[in-house]
Amino acid sequence: DAGVTQSPTHLIKTRGQHVTLRCSPISGHKSVSWYQQVLGQGPQFIFQYYEKEERGRGNFPDRFSARQFPNYSSELNVNALLLGDSALYLCASSPTGQARGGYTFGSGTRLTVV
Amino acid sequence: AQTVTQSQPEMSVQEAETVTLSCTYDTSESDYYLFWYKQPPSRQMILVIRQEAYKQQNATENRFSVNFQKAAKSFSLKISDSQLGDAAMYFCAYRSVNNDYKLSFGAGTTVTVRA
Numbered sequence: 001d002a003g004v005t006q007s008p009t010h011l012i013k014t015r016g017q018h019v020t021l022r023c024s025p026i027s028g029h030k031s032v033s034w035y036q037q038v039l040g041q042g043p044q045f046i047f048q049y050y051e052k053e054e055r056g057r058g059n060f061p062d063r064f065s066a067r068q069f070p071n072y073s074s075e076l077n078v079n080a081l082l083l084g085d086s087a088l089y090l091c092a093s094s095p096t097g098q099a100r101g102g103y104t105f106g107s108g109t110r111l112t113v114v
Numbered sequence: 115a116q117t118v119t120q121s122q123p124e125m126s127v128q129e130a131e132t133v134t135l136s137c138t139y140d141t142s143e144s145d146y147y148l149f150w151y152k153q154p155p156s157r158q159m160i161l162v163i164r165q166e167a168y169k170q171q172n173a174t175e176n177r178f179s180v181n182f183q184k185a186a187k188s189f190s191l192k193i194s195d196s197q198l199g200d201a202a203m204y205f206c207a208y209r210s211v212n213n214d215y216k217l218s219f220g221a222g223t224t225v226t227v228r229a
Contacts, residue, residue: 003158033215040221041221041222042219042221042222043159043205043217043219044219045217048215048216050215055215058216102147102161104161105158106158107156107157107158108157
C-alpha cells in the first residue's frame, strides 16, 4: 500500500508569491493534518481536516489555508509568501480524527522562499 | 497550551550501546498520549513508540522502551543495542485526549551512532 504522498518534494518561490502543496493520505484514511517544520525545530501544527471539515487550526496567519477533497486528499495554500515561510511542510494522515495510534507522516515538501 | 521540552540537542552513542533521550512536558490534563517519532535524513517522521497516560506499564517496541513518570511529567526513550540505522532526529510529542486533533512536538534530539 502507498504511504502518505506529498507533492512537490521541493520548490523555490519568490517573496509575495502564492504556493499550493498537495497531500494524498493512506487509502482509507479520512483525516489529514498539516505541520510546518522550520530547520532545527520540531513540527508545528497548522491544520487538521476530517471528512472535509476543518477540525483544528494552529497559530498561523490567515495567509495559510487548506481544504480537503471528497477523495480525502488535501491542499495547503500559502499566500503572500514571506522569507520566514521557508520550511519543511509535513502532511500526516490517520483513519479518523482521533489518532490514538499516532499519525502516519509523508516525507514532506521543502519550500524555500527567496 | 501543552509544551514539550527536549533538553538534549545532541546525543552520541557507540554501536551496540544504550542511549537514553529525555523529554518533559507540561499539562494540566490527566489523560493524554505521548509519542516518540524518528526523523532520518529522508525527512519522513516514523512512529517509534507510543504511551497512553492511563497505563502505568511502560511501552516497549523491540529495542526501544520508555520510562514514563506521570507525576514528574517525564517520558524518556531508551534505545538499546544501538545500530547505525538508529541515527536520526528524535522527537517527543504530546497529544491531548480532549483536543485530540494535534500533536505538540519538542525541539528534537539528534542521535549519532559511532561505528
